[in-house]
Amino acid sequence: MELTNDNFFERVYAVARQIPYGKVTSYGAIAKVLGAARSARMVGWAMNAAHNLEDVPAHRVVNRKGLLTGKHHFDGTNLMQQLLESEGIVVEDNQIINFEDVFWDPQMKF
DNA sequence: AAGGTGACCGGCC
């Protein structure tokens, strides 16, 4: 019974689940939608916990540079990249190619 | 209770 699940975390999960297939977004974008653009780090932290949940496609979340900064936290070393490429996203050297092209702004959802 | 940490971001060069 994880009472540690505050609303903040659920918020992040909710947005992360809204990420369409073959699209990605940044931590800052999610944080901004949550109304805490300065707490972008918290989004990453939430993702750390989300990594336990299968409902949250953490692999679709990267930093604003399009770098797979969190790939290090996945099981395999390039599991994250594999997943992204599996969705049609081109990744090279831990960096997403055509980042803006596959970027999905969660705010437009609202 | 206090301090350290972090899957970041924005500004500057």
Place this chain on the structure above:
DNA sequence: TGGCCGGCCACCT
């Protein structure tokens, strides 16, 4: 884009 620095806030020990 890349490197450096400061800010920011919840979580963990």
